[in-house]
Amino acid sequence: xxxxxxxxxxxxxxxxxxxxxxxxxxxxxxxxxxxxxxxxxxxxxxxxxxxxxxxxxxxxxxxxxx
Amino acid sequence: xxxxxxxxxxxxxxxxxxxxxxxxxxxxxxxxxxxxxxxxxxxxxxxxxxxxxxxxxxxxxxxxxxxxxxxxxxxxxxxxxxxxxxxxxxxxxxxxxxxxxxxxxxxxxxxxxxxxxxxxxxxxxxxxxxxxxxxxxxxxxxxxxxxxxxxxxxxxxxxxxxxxxxxxxxxxxxxxxxxxxxxxxxxxxxxxxxxxxxxxxxxxxxxxxxxxxxxxxxxxxxxxxxxxxxxxxxxxxxxxxxxxxxxxxxxxxxxxxxxxxxxxxxxxxxxxxxxxxxxxxxxxxxxxxxxxxxxxxxxxxxxxx
Ligand code: SF4
Ligand SMILES: [Zn+2]
Ligand SMILES: [Zn+2]
Numbered sequence: 001x002x003x004x005x006x007x008x009x010x011x012x013x014x015x016x017x018x019x020x021x022x023x024x025x026x027x028x029x030x031x032x033x034x035x036x037x038x039x040x041x042x043x044x045x046x047x048x049x050x051x052x053x054x055x056x057x058x059x060x061x062x063x064x065x066x
Numbered sequence: 067x068x069x070x071x072x073x074x075x076x077x078x079x080x081x082x083x084x085x086x087x088x089x090x091x092x093x094x095x096x097x098x099x100x101x102x103x104x105x106x107x108x109x110x111x112x113x114x115x116x117x118x119x120x121x122x123x124x125x126x127x128x129x130x131x132x133x134x135x136x137x138x139x140x141x142x143x144x145x146x147x148x149x150x151x152x153x154x155x156x157x158x159x160x161x162x163x164x165x166x167x168x169x170x171x172x173x174x175x176x177x178x179x180x181x182x183x184x185x186x187x188x189x190x191x192x193x194x195x196x197x198x199x200x201x202x203x204x205x206x207x208x209x210x211x212x213x214x215x216x217x218x219x220x221x222x223x224x225x226x227x228x229x230x231x232x233x234x235x236x237x238x239x240x241x242x243x244x245x246x247x248x249x250x251x252x253x254x255x256x257x258x259x260x261x262x263x264x265x266x267x268x269x270x271x272x273x274x275x276x277x278x279x280x281x282x283x284x285x286x287x288x289x290x291x292x293x294x295x296x297x298x299x300x301x302x303x304x305x306x307x308x309x310x311x312x313x314x315x316x317x318x319x320x321x322x323x324x325x326x327x328x329x330x331x332x333x334x335x336x337x338x339x340x341x342x343x344x345x346x347x348x349x350x351x352x353x354x355x356x357x358x359x360x361x362x363x364x365x366x367x368x369x370x371x
Contacts, residue, residue: 006285006286007285007286007287008286008287009286030301030304030305030307030308031308032268032270032304032307032308033270033300033301033304034270035270035273035274035277037277041077042077042078042274042277042278043077044067044076044077044078044079044086045079046067058273058277058285060124060269060270060272060273061226061269061297061300061301061304062123062124062125062269062284062287062297
């Protein structure tokens with residue numbers, strides 16, 4: 001499957017990822033810090049993923065100075 | 067996972083509320099949270115003129131959408147920080163958002179109106195960029211609110227922003243900041259009232275709200291963000307949150323409900339008008355005017371070198 005990462009935008013290929021929770025574990029990302037987006041849907045951690053999926057892992061942390 | 071309300075397929079899990087939501091019910095949930103925050107803290111009186119600080123990021127645009135949907139008429143102010151493509155992209159996104167919904171966006175150009183950009187100010191003052199930036203934002207947004215006759219300046223800080231700031235203020239026992247960290251700061255001489263209606267909405271939820279509402283926002287990071295400690299604290303707090311859902315909200319709520327009073331009773335420094343610009347300050351010349359002066363000197367020196 002193809003994973004789009006941001007900040008900055010780049011793409012990686014991964015094999016054998018079965019669900020969103022596997023994806024997050026593999027990339028050592030906490031669910032609270034990202035949205036997982038496929039097309040125009042948001043995916044929950046239990047969502048199954050397919051080999052031909054394209055999924056964006058979008059960080060939610062932003063901002064800085066108060 | 068199924069939506070708590072309608073049992074349709076859920077698109078988001080909100081672990082601290084032990085709840086999953088489908089798209090429409092999540093959007094509704096977020097709007098209700100904001101509505102309740104506004105009511106609980108008596109943030110807005112009927113007829114108040116509201117000005118929202120707009121950055122082009124998820125929080126301010128989501129909040130503009132939410133307030134508009136709740137029936138408030140809100141103007142926006144975008145501050146162009148002079149940070150290359152990042153500033154022009156976020157301005158474009160903010161303008162597109164406002165145009166689509168027929169909202170009024172004011173634009174202030176820091177380099178054009180004040181003679182310097184955030185990177186220049188950071189270099190001249192040897193401050194970290196975010197601190198020069200935060201100082202300029204607070205100063206100018208307040209100015210625009212006061213000069214424009216607005217009653218209230220609305221800010222898009224979310225639960226994570228406030229929890230991470232609290233964490234930072236506690237680590238340093240910064241009593242002055244702790245005394246001022248509150249979702250409603252009343253107006254005082256030269257300072258507009260300031261409110262933060264998103265403090266009960268987690269950062270992940272404002273991002274989800276924006277995505278699910280089809281709001282296009284700036285996803286890429288500001289290039290000056292390196293070394294921003296608040297963002298690092300957020301990441302750590304999220305690791306804690308994974309293990310103990312609700313801990314961020316509890317930390318902030320406990321402070322606001324029980325802790326903050328103790329700090330506010332302390333000595334509030336007296337504010338006097340800045341000798342240069344008239345804005346309220348604790349010294350003779352306010353921090354913004356000092357930043358502006360050192361930057362001007364530095365820019366002149368570089369020009370003549
Ligand atoms: S990351 Fe820092 S410099 Fe960039 S916009 Fe945010 S506060 Fe300003
Ligand atoms: Zn539902
Ligand atoms: Zn001043």
